[in-house]
Amino acid sequence: MIFDWCQRINVSPCFCLIPAIIRISHWLHFKSGKVPFIHVGNQVVSELGPIVQFVKAKGHSLSDGLDEVQKAEMKAYMELVNNMLLTAELYLQWCDETTVGEITHARYGSPYPWPLNHILAYQKQWEVKRKMKAIGWGNKTLDQVLEDVDQCCQALSQRLGTQPYFFNKQPTELDALVFGHLYTILTTQLTNDELSEKVKNYSNLLAFCRRIEQHYFEDRGKGSSSIRSS
Amino acid sequence: MGTVHARSLEPLPANGPDFGALGEEAEFVEVEPEAKQEILENKDVVVQHVHFDGLGRTKDDIIICEIGDVFKAKNLIEVMRKSHEAREKLLRLGIFRQVDVLIDTCQGDDALPNGLDVTFEVTELRRLTGSYNTMVGNNEGSMVLGLKLPNLLGRAEKVTFQFSYGTKETSYGLSFFKPRPGNFERNFSVNLYKVTGQFPWSSLRETDRGVSAEYSFPIWKTSHTIKWEGVWRELGCLSRSASFAVRKESGHSLKSSLSHAMVIDSRNSSILPRRGALLKVNQELAGYTGGDVSFIKEDFELQLNKQLLFDSVFSASLWGGMLVPIGDKPSSIADRFYLGGPTSVRGFGMHSVGPQSEGDYLGGEAYWAGGLHLYTPLPFRPGQGLNAGNLCNLNYGEGPKAHIRKLAECIRWSYGAGIVLRLGNIARLELNYCVPMGVQKGDKICDGVQFGAGIRFL
Numbered sequence: 001m002i003f004d005w006c007q008r009i010n011v012s013p014c015f016c017l018i019p020a021i022i023r024i025s026h027w028l029h030f031k032s033g034k035v036p037f038i039h040v041g042n043q044v045v046s047e048l049g050p051i052v053q054f055v056k057a058k059g060h061s062l063s064d065g066l067d068e069v070q071k072a073e074m075k076a077y078m079e080l081v082n083n084m085l086l087t088a089e090l091y092l093q094w095c096d097e098t099t100v101g102e103i104t105h106a107r108y109g110s111p112y113p114w115p116l117n118h119i120l121a122y123q124k125q126w127e128v129k130r131k132m133k134a135i136g137w138g139n140k141t142l143d144q145v146l147e148d149v150d151q152c153c154q155a156l157s158q159r160l161g162t163q164p165y166f167f168n169k170q171p172t173e174l175d176a177l178v179f180g181h182l183y184t185i186l187t188t189q190l191t192n193d194e195l196s197e198k199v200k201n202y203s204n205l206l207a208f209c210r211r212i213e214q215h216y217f218e219d220r221g222k223g224s225s226s227i228r229s230s
Numbered sequence: 231m232g233t234v235h236a237r238s239l240e241p242l243p244a245n246g247p248d249f250g251a252l253g254e255e256a257e258f259v260e261v262e263p264e265a266k267q268e269i270l271e272n273k274d275v276v277v278q279h280v281h282f283d284g285l286g287r288t289k290d291d292i293i294i295c296e297i298g299d300v301f302k303a304k305n306l307i308e309v310m311r312k313s314h315e316a317r318e319k320l321l322r323l324g325i326f327r328q329v330d331v332l333i334d335t336c337q338g339d340d341a342l343p344n345g346l347d348v349t350f351e352v353t354e355l356r357r358l359t360g361s362y363n364t365m366v367g368n369n370e371g372s373m374v375l376g377l378k379l380p381n382l383l384g385r386a387e388k389v390t391f392q393f394s395y396g397t398k399e400t401s402y403g404l405s406f407f408k409p410r411p412g413n414f415e416r417n418f419s420v421n422l423y424k425v426t427g428q429f430p431w432s433s434l435r436e437t438d439r440g441v442s443a444e445y446s447f448p449i450w451k452t453s454h455t456i457k458w459e460g461v462w463r464e465l466g467c468l469s470r471s472a473s474f475a476v477r478k479e480s481g482h483s484l485k486s487s488l489s490h491a492m493v494i495d496s497r498n499s500s501i502l503p504r505r506g507a508l509l510k511v512n513q514e515l516a517g518y519t520g521g522d523v524s525f526i527k528e529d530f531e532l533q534l535n536k537q538l539l540f541d542s543v544f545s546a547s548l549w550g551g552m553l554v555p556i557g558d559k560p561s562s563i564a565d566r567f568y569l570g571g572p573t574s575v576r577g578f579g580m581h582s583v584g585p586q587s588e589g590d591y592l593g594g595e596a597y598w599a600g601g602l603h604l605y606t607p608l609p610f611r612p613g614q615g616l617n618a619g620n621l622c623n624l625n626y627g628e629g630p631k632a633h634i635r636k637l638a639e640c641i642r643w644s645y646g647a648g649i650v651l652r653l654g655n656i657a658r659l660e661l662n663y664c665v666p667m668g669v670q671k672g673d674k675i676c677d678g679v680q681f682g683a684g685i686r687f688l
């Protein structure tokens with residue numbers, strides 16, 4: 001699936017790859033271990049950081065136009081997104097009992113036969129809960145998590161302002177990462193819509209996602225699940 | 231009246247290699263001559279009583295089944311022979327450390343003039359035995375803890391537990407075994423295990439967690455085993471440079487299979503046989519009792535040994551197998567056959583023959599292998615051998631003629647010489663120098679001397 005993308009995209013491959021990869025990263029269980037990954041020729045590169053490095057080595061980089069200060073700022077925002085949004089998504093999927101029971105458990109175990117589907121889902125849940133405890137999120141309630149998401153979205157919204165992308169007029173890795181996460185939050189059906197509501201509160205983020213989706217994905221005939229505007 | 235102490239007699243012809251080991255212990259028969267030299271073997275006797283000394287938790291019914299034949303003996307030699315057979319049967323149960331037989335004339339009020347009493351003096355095994363070993367190999371060290379509870383409930387049930395804790399992997403196995411009273415060859419066992427294996431020739435790591443239940447029974451001279459097994463297999467890559475074909479196979483799968491195995495074994499030893507033959511046929515059907523792996527697998531093993539002049543041994547063996555996936559999914563790398571190595575076609579690298587991708591061997595769905603060996607009677611049994619085999623994947627759209635043709639072309643073979651060392655009754659070590667021939671593109675050969683250790687050799 002991933003290398004199909006590689007072949008079809010001929011403009012800013014880096015940008016297009018990353019959101020697509022992140023979009024599916026949480027909801028599919030790839031057999032190779034760590035997602036996202038790309039398979040190019042003989043090589044397999046996994047996880048966002050190494051993929052960006054790999055693409056950079058091939059001569060494409062989205063952040064070439066930035067100066068050092070902006071690059072540092074970009075890295076900081078990317079860290080924020082990883083620490084906040086990613087963890088909040090994992091929390092909602094695996095630590096919120098209603099979501100786990102109704103959606104995550106069944107979805108995670110769906111490729112496997114009984115009883116493996118239950119065993120693997122419980123194993124993953126245990127792993128995620130352990131990770132949450134390790135980073136101090138073990139005792140957070142859902143409301144606290146949603147508060148954190150709100151604060152993160154506020155920071156992103158402020159940085160974005162009225163610009164089309166986070167830095168100048170050109171998309172960077174940060175745009176790809178933010179798009180990937182926000183798009184996933186907005187389009188994934190969960191029992192609890194509060195997470196997507198938090199994002200929808202910020203209209204410029206919503207517009208940002210819509211714009212990228214239209215420009216990069218719908219143009220190429222991929223519009224499988226689009227952002228529903230409420 | 232004289233007494234006869236019979237500890238054990240000459241080893242009688244027995245079935246299967248396990249019996250042979252027991253009979254090889256030191257034997258002697260001591261008969262104190264009487265003043266009157268009677269021809270004892272022709273004297274009619276009646277076994278009146280059979281006593282047991284030393285029974286603790288063992289239940290009576292299984293003992294009675296094993297010694298029933300002793301009562302049928304008509305003369306003294308038969309009594310001695312039947313007592314010996316009963317002793318072997320009791321030892322085979324695996325619940326006694328020692329069994330001594332004492333045959334004496336009957337004393338007491340109801341004693342007949344030709345009556346005999348047979349007494350079995352037994353020492354039961356302890357309730358719990360443990361063992362602790364450390365193992366080093368393949369860049370890994372591990373400690374192995376073993377626990378055995380023989381004769382758990384008094385009817386020769388056995389529970390064994392083994393736990394191996396290593397620097398890289400941990401594995402364990404728990405097994406419950408129960409023979410049928412009176413018919414030891416009919417037995418039932420349930421196993422629970424987790425094993426991890428590393429296969430560097432395929433850059434693959436496999437973790438199996440499984441449960442199996444099997445039932446064995448004899449039919450005439452053959453031994454059959456029916457088994458159900460459910461295994462949760464987790465495949466992963468062993469290194470960053472694993473090929474994509476192997477990466478695609480990684481992940482979790484569940485195999486639930488029913489299998490049947492038939493074994494006819496008339497060899498005198500399973501490790502280094504001098505005479506006899508072995509035929510093993512095994513079928514496995516996976517997928518109809520659950521799981522997501524579906525196939526029919528058939529494999530057989532044939533071995534013939536003949537003793538020639540001057541105690542040299544000629545041995546011929548033939549192995550073969552076929553795997554047919556059912557449905558659309560292709561076969562998994564964990565189910566396919568592998569060929570090559572010091573225990574199979576010698577001269578080639580371990581499991582390094584056949585379909586491969588970037589240096590990782592993927593195994594094949596059909597194979598055959600054959601070997602001819604001549605072992606000389608010198609120490610370490612130096613011998614010459616000829617090995618051949620082929621491994622490939624089958625395209626099931628073509629007919630059986632096409633399969634046979636595919637297996638018959640591009641045969642790998644080798645010839646060479648080597649020495650063999652036997653490690654008790656447990657394993658065999660071989661040191662070979664073989665020249666590989668018919669090497670196809672992609673096969674890995676072993677240049678020079680090859681060392682192999684194991685229990686199953688081609």
